């Protein structure tokens with residue numbers, strides 16, 4: 316008898332491979348239907364996501380070690396950033412309703428918009444810094460692209476990079492940079508690199524190079540900035556770590572992810 320599952324199969328040969336594909340489909344479906352990802356997927360209607368390279372970026376080794384606490388922390392941060400579940404004030408307020416004041420909590424930098432995962436990096440007071448950092452990244456990226464390119468030199472790489480929407484001025488979050496800040500590789504980046512690098516391996520390492528640069532120079536500094544502002548806000552209201560631990564002990568069932576609610580756990584010390 317040939318084993319089958321739900322009229323699919325047969326399962327008699329490479330069962331592990333079959334299960335892997337099935338589980339990947341299941342995980343993708345659950346990601347698509349996750350309400351916390353709705354804002355990101357809405358952006359993806361205008362700026363398509365290269366899912367293959369996004370997957371490679373999120374799972375890639377972050378510190379060239381076989382196994383390390385830092386690598387796990389960075390991968391955890393990437394997943395939370397992708398899912399919009401980094402512990403911003405709105406999520407902490409949801410997790411600790413008795414410790415946080417009721418009502419929307421505004422960003423302490425602009426004092427105008429509600430602070431949530433989507434606001435990080437796109438606060439009007441931080442847009443100049445974001446644009447300056449993006450220009451620095453563009454220079455390093457162009458240089459590396461010129462050096463790695465395997466197409467005839469008549470192609471003007473610099474001009475193509477200059478025209479790319481990725482490096483256009485950021486005025487709000489309707490920009491491909493929003494995807495990159497949330498660990499997605501925009502298809503425009505892949506297409507741009509594909510024009511100048513035909514070798515698949517070199518092309519993938521170029522994408523990882525760009526994503527690492529962006530992570531180091533933009534994603535991480537903005538998260539650190541947000542963490543320090545939030546820390547000051549909580550300090551002023553006497554919301555301490557000790558109180559949160561006590562709250563969790565008292566309301567064990569109500570808190571789903573206790574390790575993620577303290578921003579000091581999110582790469583701030585590494």
Ligand SMILES: [Zn+2]
Nearest residue numbers: 422424425438
């Ligand atoms: Zn703001």
